[in-house]
Amino acid sequence: MLVSIIAGARPNFMKIAPIIEAIRKAHDEGYSINYRLIHTGQHYDKKMSGDFFEQLGIPEPDANLEAGGGTQAEQTAAIMVRFEKELLENKPNLVIVVGDVTSTMACAITAQKLCIPVAHVEGGIRSGDWSMPEEINRLVTDSITNYFFTTSEVANTNLRNSGVPDERVFFVGNTMIDTLLKQMPSFLKPDFWDEFKLEKKQYMVMTLHRPSNVDDPEQLKSLLGVLENSSNDQPVIFPVHPRTRNNLQKFGIQLEKVKMVEPLSYLEFNYLVQHAKGVITDSGGITEETTVMGVPCMTLRNSTERPETCALGTNELLGTDPIALEQALTRLYAGKWKEGVVPPLWDGHTAERIVKHICEIFDVKSEETVSVL
Structure with missing residues (x-):
C-alpha cells in the first residue's frame, strides 16, 4: 500500500x-x-x-x-x-x-x-x-x-x-503532541537568552499574525501598548511574523519592553514557551502545546477551533479587546491563573x-x- x-x-x-x-x-x-x-x-x-x-x-x-x-x-x-x-x-x-x-x-x-x-x-x-x-x-x-x-x-x-x-x-x-513530547528533551535555548538576561518563568512570549490583530494600526498599537505599559517588569519576547513586522514598520510602532526577534526554529521556540511565565497568541496550535506543557496561555481571538484547550487546558479565549488582555495579565501576575489538564489521548x-x-x-x-x- x-x-x-x-x-x-x-x-x-x-x-x-x-x-x-x-x-x-x-x-x-x-x-x-x-x-x-x-x-x-x-x-x-x-x-x-x-x-x-x-x-x-x-x-x-x-x-x-x-x-x-x-x-x-x-x-x-x-x-x-x-x-x-x-x-x-x-x-x-x-x-x-x-x-x-x-x-x-x-x-x-x-x-x-x-x-x-x-x-x-x-x-x-x-x-x-x-x-x-x-x-x-x-x-x-x-x-x-x-x-x-x-x-x-x-x-x-x-x-x-x-x-x-x-x-x-x-x-x-x-499528532502535534506526539512531536512535542518526543522533541521536548532536545529543546534549544535561543541565542538571545543571555543577551536579554532571561530567567525561567520571568518573561512572556507573544505571537501575533492574524489580520484582526495586526492589520489595523490602532488595534495593534493598543495591544502592544498594554504590554509596554504593564506595571510588571517582565520582558515580552515577540518572534515576529514577516507580515506583522512589515505592519509595525508601516505604522511606525516603536517597542522597548517588547523584544522583537526573528521567527524561531521549532526547538528554540518551544524552549522559550516551556519556560515562560505565560504566552499571548492568536495561533491555534500554540494553545495545544501550552496546554500540554502547563503554561498559561491567552488567546487574542473571538473564537477557537480548539475548545478543549480552554475547557481542560491552560488557555483562555480573551477576544481582541486590549482591556481583556490587561485584566488577564493582572490575574496571571497575581498567581490566579487556572490549572489545566492534558486532554484524552x-x-x-x-x-x-x-x-x-x-x-x-x-x-x-x-x-x-x-x-x-
Whole structure:
C-alpha cells in the first residue's frame, strides 16, 4: 500500500513527522505499507520550512511542488495543478492531509477528483468563523474526506452533527503532541537568552499574525501598548511574523519592553514557551502545546477551533479587546491563573493509532500474518 502524505506550511510539519515514523516502523515490522512525502512549498522560507525538516528528522520530500507565493486563489490553483501531475505519475492508495492550511484543502480536492480516497488528520475541528481562511479549508476538506482522524470528542460531535457516520471517524489524539513530547528533551535555548538576561518563568512570549490583530494600526498599537505599559517588569519576547513586522514598520510602532526577534526554529521556540511565565497568541496550535506543557496561555481571538484547550487546558479565549488582555495579565501576575489538564489521548502515541487504523481499513497485513494464513 502506498500513502501520499501532504505537508505545506509550518503547522503541518510537526503533524506529519510522527506519521512518517509510524509508517516506517510498521514497514520494518513487515507490513506492506510505504509512503511518499509531498511538500507543496506553501511555506518556502528557511525558518518557516527547512529548519523543521532538519530538526524533526523529516526525510527529504519525494516531491516539492514549489507552489508558494501569490494570492490564496493563485496558490490553491498552483498546488492543485502540480499535485494532479504528481498523483498521475505516482498514484497512491490513500492521500493523508493534515490540519487546515491551503495545501490541505487543495490536495484533498485534487485527490478526490482522481477517485483517490482522502484521510484528514485533525478532521472535525471548527471555529465557526467563516472570515478565517482556515475555517473554509476545514469545511471544504471535511465535506469530501473519507476517513477522519480526530483530536477530541468535540471534533467527533461536529462531524456527527454534519452527517458523517461513526465508522468513518477515528478518535486518535493529536499528532502535534506526539512531536512535542518526543522533541521536548532536545529543546534549544535561543541565542538571545543571555543577551536579554532571561530567567525561567520571568518573561512572556507573544505571537501575533492574524489580520484582526495586526492589520489595523490602532488595534495593534493598543495591544502592544498594554504590554509596554504593564506595571510588571517582565520582558515580552515577540518572534515576529514577516507580515506583522512589515505592519509595525508601516505604522511606525516603536517597542522597548517588547523584544522583537526573528521567527524561531521549532526547538528554540518551544524552549522559550516551556519556560515562560505565560504566552499571548492568536495561533491555534500554540494553545495545544501550552496546554500540554502547563503554561498559561491567552488567546487574542473571538473564537477557537480548539475548545478543549480552554475547557481542560491552560488557555483562555480573551477576544481582541486590549482591556481583556490587561485584566488577564493582572490575574496571571497575581498567581490566579487556572490549572489545566492534558486532554484524552494526547499521550504521544497518536500516529501509531492512525497507522494501525489505516492498516485495518485497507486490510494491510504483515508478512508474518500472511505466512500464518
